Amino acid sequence: MIGRFDSPRENRKAAEPTSATVFVVEDDASMRRSLANLFQQVGLDVVTFGSAHEMLQNNIPDVVSCLVLDIRLPGQSGLEFQAELAKSNIHIPIIFITGHGDIPMSVRAMKGGAVDFLTKPFREQELLDAVVAATERDRKRREAEQTVANLRSLFDTLSPREQAVLKLVATGLMNKQIAAELGLAEITVKIYRGHVMKKMRARSLADLIRMVEKLGLHANRGQQT
Amino acid sequence: MIGRFDSPRENRKAAEPTSATVFVVEDDASMRRSLANLFQQVGLDVVTFGSAHEMLQNNIPDVVSCLVLDIRLPGQSGLEFQAELAKSNIHIPIIFITGHGDIPMSVRAMKGGAVDFLTKPFREQELLDAVVAATERDRKRREAEQTVANLRSLFDTLSPREQAVLKLVATGLMNKQIAAELGLAEITVKIYRGHVMKKMRARSLADLIRMVEKLGLHANRGQQT
DNA sequence: GCGCATTACAAACGTTCGTATAGTTCTTTT
């Protein structure tokens, strides 16, 4: 099946409070089945594919997950697939498995952000540990991404002027300076600033500054023609 | 010498504006010499050692650098040395070289934060590229660390009370709330707050908040007995 | 004992901020 079975069933656990999905891309059907079996036994959701292409056809659900990927695949290699996913801004953590890998392959995979690179035969627990680490990484990434996305959607409710005021507020300018910068009356800036605080749900300036930092906004100051 | 010489001398370059030091830990003396030679030819400073122990004896100068490390060493292995450096909070970027490595080794090295893992024979340019990447990484790390250290030394000039006020200011509390929290009069808070701005050289509250973020300060609010 | 930093507060003044109320103009949507 997968490799040597030197870890008793009882030792297996992937004690995750939230469920996670493991995608498996592996051309060997029997290997696919045993991997699916292993993951299902510890309560993980599993979706298997026979090739990279096949996985890209189906749209990947937006859940906490990781990808167990064979290096040798029909068509596109595992490493190429990794590069393609990165280019497509798909940040699913990858665990490579291989029967006939070499060091340059593993180094390239790890440089590309892979969580682990296992050579057959491997202990089941090794793979499960890697999967736990990978899904945990994905969970954290999603959490951070969600935070920024929420802030972004608040920011998007601001009118262009309000956004401009926010950026200048974040640079530490006083209302009168912002007014001069934007060619407005100070009172107008004050009002927009009030809108910004409400819409962004910031309870203090300190709050607002931290939001701007997380959003990575940078004021593009300058002369407005 | 090092490996195959398939890259002409003319193609070699490590166009670095600032000089960098390459530490080499390698037990084979002739290998050590040829590595030193290679790095010197492209204008890098080189310090070589025959073992990990030897390197730790000498105190490592505080300059932009990287470490070229043989996996197989007398006494402590390269991987053990990597772990020891990490534990000692020495963050020098490491490039492993090895004649007889395997995939688990390379994966462990990369998981441990290594920049690259090269197997002999390798092209000289490969190693030089890795060294450039490594020193660049070190330069950036030092830059970021320096920024924080500078902020930290400013923060350390604050009296305990001023530090306490700063932390509460950073949480977004108003002066009167800070006063209540610390059992002070509002006017006192205002004065300390002024001291904080001067001593931290913050030109605005936004500035100050960002400094606090970089410092990773967190107010430990609570009841003062 | 003397100098010095720290902690603490007050009175006073000017600045800055925030909001409420009210109004104009322009564009977009219905």
Added chain:
DNA sequence: AAAAGAACTATACGAACGTTTGTAATGCGC
């Protein structure tokens, strides 16, 4: 054509902020 909202300004006022000047007690090092 009417409604909605965005952009913009004015008056007005209170709250919050920041600094200056002055006072005073404490504790530490030389």
